[in-house]
Each structure stands twice: as structure tokens, then as C-alpha cells.
Amino acid sequence: xxxxxxxxxxxxxxxxxxxxxxxxxxxxxxxxxxxxxxxxxxxxxxxxxxxxxxxxxxxxxxxxxxxxxxxxxxxxxxxxxxxxxxxxxxxxxxxxxxxxxxxxxxxxxxxxxxxxxxxxxxxxxxxxxxxxxxxxxxxxxxxxxxxxxxxxxxxxxxxxxxxxxxxxxxxxxxxxxxxxxxxxxxxxxxxxxxxxxxxxxxxxxxxxxxxxxxxxxxxxxxxxxxxxxxxx
Amino acid sequence: xxxxxxxxxxxxxxxxxxxxxxxxxxxxxxxxxxxxxxxxxxxxxxxxxxxxxxxxxxxxxxxxxxxxxxxxxxxxxxxxxxxxxxxxxxxxxxxxxxxxxxx
Numbered sequence: 001x002x003x004x005x006x007x008x009x010x011x012x013x014x015x016x017x018x019x020x021x022x023x024x025x026x027x028x029x030x031x032x033x034x035x036x037x038x039x040x041x042x043x044x045x046x047x048x049x050x051x052x053x054x055x056x057x058x059x060x061x062x063x064x065x066x067x068x069x070x071x072x073x074x075x076x077x078x079x080x081x082x083x084x085x086x087x088x089x090x091x092x093x094x095x096x097x098x099x100x101x102x103x104x105x106x107x108x109x110x111x112x113x114x115x116x117x118x119x120x121x122x123x124x125x126x127x128x129x130x131x132x133x134x135x136x137x138x139x140x141x142x143x144x145x146x147x148x149x150x151x152x153x154x155x156x157x158x159x160x161x162x163x164x165x166x167x168x169x170x171x172x173x174x175x176x177x178x179x180x181x182x183x184x185x186x187x188x189x190x191x192x193x194x195x196x197x198x199x200x201x202x203x204x205x206x207x208x209x210x211x212x213x214x215x216x217x218x219x220x221x222x223x224x225x226x227x228x229x230x231x232x
Numbered sequence: 233x234x235x236x237x238x239x240x241x242x243x244x245x246x247x248x249x250x251x252x253x254x255x256x257x258x259x260x261x262x263x264x265x266x267x268x269x270x271x272x273x274x275x276x277x278x279x280x281x282x283x284x285x286x287x288x289x290x291x292x293x294x295x296x297x298x299x300x301x302x303x304x305x306x307x308x309x310x311x312x313x314x315x316x317x318x319x320x321x322x323x324x325x326x327x328x329x330x331x332x333x334x335x
Binding site: 023045095190198 | 233234235236237238239240241242243244245246248249250251252253254255257259260264266267268269270271272273274275276277278279280281282283284285286287289290291292296297299300301303304305307308313314315317318319320321322323324325326327328329
């Protein structure tokens, strides 16, 4: 296979991931307006925050009646994994000048996964840029479509859109549950969160569960590669 | 207030990404940091699933959302893509409410 063929193959794979990921921007847009955010607020989340799990977390906390500040804290905690992706990507991509702040915005699960597995720097850069740009363009387009459509359909509960949020979080969590330690943490975190629901304000239980992760990380000994990208 | 929290969190998430590609690779090279960073998404997502499905304000409850979650599990076990999982969860809850209003 020539270099050009290899690059074409990477671009093709990246566009496939971009389309699949971008499409589920529809569900984010619909869920966000169902949570009570406006269409401009929903689109601003996809443009500025641009990291799916954090965006779903923000609107999820707001939908549950939580203070927006609690939603923001949850989103930021989920956003910390992008820092680790960046640390792994930086030596691989060798970003300089204006490219670094521009590329930083595209550091997400999918662009990292489509980049770190490549054999050469050129292919890693191609995979990162093609996936990042494709997901960014389509994610924002489909967020707008989902938000506008979500506003048109009336009471979101009729269509079970409130149940869609739980399904979305579970789908994001699923690939990480292959690891038995993660399964234990997930069960503990869910139990702790539900345990404090009756005694705290909405949004707080999720932050308390984040404390479980902190405690478990400090107390346990096993050493896994934290920057390992979850496969989808 | 929503705008402020939304834009603050958005800019904060960008700065977290920028820190990653700007810091020297050894900056966070500590086993505890790596473990915590690995576990946080798992704990937060699991808690979000639980709270989204079983909490109603400050009450715990089992309603149509639980059926939606069960359907999502089946879809994931069948290796359905993300969008299908979300759609199945919503459709199941929506249909159940059609049959059992108030669930």
C-alpha cells in the first residue's frame, strides 16, 4: 500500500466515525431542549464545550432540576480525561504555533482513538484532523437539527425523551464496563448517588459519586494505563 | 445564570484540552493521578445513569424510565450503535406511558 493509499484509508475511516458520532448530536440537541435549555444555549454547548459526555452531563443535571453550577462542575470533571488524551497526543502530533490552540479544541474520545493507533506521525495527524473536523462539523449541525425538532414536538415525556438521557449515559459508560474494577466502581458510584438523592439538592449526588472515584483511586493499588482510549 | 454556567464550563473544558496538549508529557505522570482520572468518568457516568432513571427531584422512584433503561441494556448487549440505544430507550418509555398513563 502506498502512502497515499494509507492516508486515503485513514480519511475514510475517520469520516465514518465522524458521521456516526455527528449523527448522535441529534439526540443531544433534542435532550437539551427537553431539559429546558434554549436552542442558542444548546448550540453554544456543542460549539464551545464540544465534548459529548460533558454536554450530556450538563443538561442532565439541569433537567433534574439541579443548579447550573452543579452541572458545570460535573461537566468539568468529565472533561479532565481530555487533558490526558492531550498529553498522549502532543508528542505524537508535534503541534506548533497556531495549530496547538486550534487542535486542542478537537481533542475528544473519537479523534484520539483514530490517531494514537497510527504507525506514522503523518497518519496520526491525518486521523486526528479528519476525525476532529468531521465530528465537529456534523456534531454541531445535528445538534441544531435535534434542538429545533425537539422544540416542535411538545411535551418530551410523551416520547420518552427523559428516558433517552439515561440510555445515552449508559451507552457512553458501556465500553468501560469490560474492566471488572470499573464495574465495581460503577455499581458503588450509582449506589452512593442514589443513597444521597433524598438528602441533597439535585445535581449534588453525581458530584458525591465523583468523590467515590477520587477515594478509590487514592486507596487502590492496581496500575492501569489511564490514557487508554475506550474502544467503541 | 444558565448562560454563565454554560459558557464557564465550556471554556473550562477547552482549557482542560489545551492544558493536555501544552503541558510536558511528564506533568501528570503519577499513578494516583492516572487512576483517579481513569475512574472519574466511570463513576460520574454510572451516577448519572442512576440519577437520571431512578430519581424524581429528591424522591427515588421506578417508572417508565426504568423500562427504557432495561431496553437500552438489551440493545447494548446486541451491540447496537449509540443512536439506536438512545432511540430504543426513549421509544420503550414512550410506549409504556401510552399504555400506562402516569408511569
